[in-house]
Amino acid sequence: MEVFTDLVEQLRRRGERLTPQRRLVLEILQNSEQHLSAEAIARAIVLRYPNLQIDQATIYRTLKWLHQHDLVSETSLGGNHMVYSLLSAHHNHHHLVCDQCHTVIEVEPELLVPVAAALQERYGFQARLAHISLFGTCAACRLQDEGEV
Amino acid sequence: MEVFTDLVEQLRRRGERLTPQRRLVLEILQNSEQHLSAEAIARAIVLRYPNLQIDQATIYRTLKWLHQHDLVSETSLGGNHMVYSLLSAHHNHHHLVCDQCHTVIEVEPELLVPVAAALQERYGFQARLAHISLFGTCAACRLQDEGEV
DNA sequence: AATACAGCTGCAACTATTCGCACGAGGTCG
DNA sequence: CGACCTCGTGCGAATAGTTGCAGCTGTATT
Ligand SMILES: [Mn+2]
Ligand SMILES: [Mn+2]
Ligand SMILES: [Zn+2]
Ligand SMILES: [Zn+2]
Numbered sequence: 001m002e003v004f005t006d007l008v009e010q011l012r013r014r015g016e017r018l019t020p021q022r023r024l025v026l027e028i029l030q031n032s033e034q035h036l037s038a039e040a041i042a043r044a045i046v047l048r049y050p051n052l053q054i055d056q057a058t059i060y061r062t063l064k065w066l067h068q069h070d071l072v073s074e075t076s077l078g079g080n081h082m083v084y085s086l087l088s089a090h091h092n093h094h095h096l097v098c099d100q101c102h103t104v105i106e107v108e109p110e111l112l113v114p115v116a117a118a119l120q121e122r123y124g125f126q127a128r129l130a131h132i133s134l135f136g137t138c139a140a141c142r143l144q145d146e147g148e149v
Numbered sequence: 150m151e152v153f154t155d156l157v158e159q160l161r162r163r164g165e166r167l168t169p170q171r172r173l174v175l176e177i178l179q180n181s182e183q184h185l186s187a188e189a190i191a192r193a194i195v196l197r198y199p200n201l202q203i204d205q206a207t208i209y210r211t212l213k214w215l216h217q218h219d220l221v222s223e224t225s226l227g228g229n230h231m232v233y234s235l236l237s238a239h240h241n242h243h244h245l246v247c248d249q250c251h252t253v254i255e256v257e258p259e260l261l262v263p264v265a266a267a268l269q270e271r272y273g274f275q276a277r278l279a280h281i282s283l284f285g286t287c288a289a290c291r292l293q294d295e296g297e298v
Numbered sequence: 299a300a301t302a303c304a305g306c307t308g309c310a311a312c313t314a315t316t317c318g319c320a321c322g323a324g325g326t327c328g
Numbered sequence: 329c330g331a332c333c334t335c336g337t338g339c340g341a342a343t344a345g346t347t348g349c350a351g352c353t354g355t356a357t358t
């Protein structure tokens with residue numbers, strides 16, 4: 001939890017509140033190296049603190065809040081649920097998701113830096129382009145498609 | 150409906166079927182200049198053909214199918230539903246969506262061409278980057294945020 | 299025109315996520 | 329420390345979108 005002391009202080013100065021529920025979600029994300037779904041986070045909380053309870057709506061609201069404040073990424077990998085992870089070095093990449101075979105390719109974050117810069121310059125728009133997904137067709141599936149035409 | 154004769158033929162050659170339901174959805178999208186939600190499409194169908202019926206699941210499946218075949222875009226504008234439109238000149242742009250004030254800025258499609266090219270070249274990945282949204286904070290909201298820190 | 303079968307469709311149940319509301323609890327000020 | 333106000337939480341209901349399944353239909357073949 002100590003890693004976030006400064007971030008938490010920053011939020012507090014903005015008038016944001018740090019509740020036990022928010023600490024809990026933050027702690028679970030901190031201790032995971034992977035993307036987690038909201039449901040996985042709920043399960044992890046119950047597993048670690050069997051006597052605590054936290055509502056699913058609160059988990060979603062907390063994740064949205066963390067995302068809004070650039071502490072957490074909210075990413076679709078093509079499945080029917082979002083996945084969440086701390087914005088840390090471990091998750092410093094983007095995803096190419098194949099619509100057909102659902103393969104996920106991780107790509108270097110630098111790829112979108114020029115786009116972000118252009119948006120900032122031309123529109124003053126600060127794009128949230130960390131740990132996102134781009135969808136399409138992977139090389140293998142495209143070859144297969146061509147063969148069928 | 151005639152605009153799509155060749156596309157439809159292409160799909161048919163691939164073994165895809167053109168059912169009345171699919172024609173219907175295509176027709177509604179064709180006659181709209183705007184983005185439409187699945188529900189709006191359903192309403193438009195009922196309005197035009199009051200005696201016909203079409204299941205919502207079929208509409209969703211049809212839209213996904215059209216999207217898969219690059220005839221239709223499926224886009225989030227930050228609301229709680231997706232919007233759909235034909236991939237035509239009228240919708241030849243991307244969107245910058247402000248997470249805070251929900252403003253949508255339309256930007257030139259060329260912005261993402263270099264990204265698509267890089268993905269194609271380095272990974273053989275054919276990204277589906279037509280009429281998509283990028284999320285973040287608009288200029289006005291960012292100024293306001295800075296003032297509050 | 300009849301056959302055959304893969305691929306659609308309708309239906310109803312199901313999932314992930316959101317929302318309204320009444321109550322509870324962080325943070326601030328004195 | 330206690331009051332106050334604002335914001336967060338739990339709860340239950342609502343929403344958008346998905347899925348399994350059994351029956352139907354577009355399309356190719358004859
Ligand atoms: Mn990742
Ligand atoms: Mn648009
Ligand atoms: Zn693939
Ligand atoms: Zn804004």
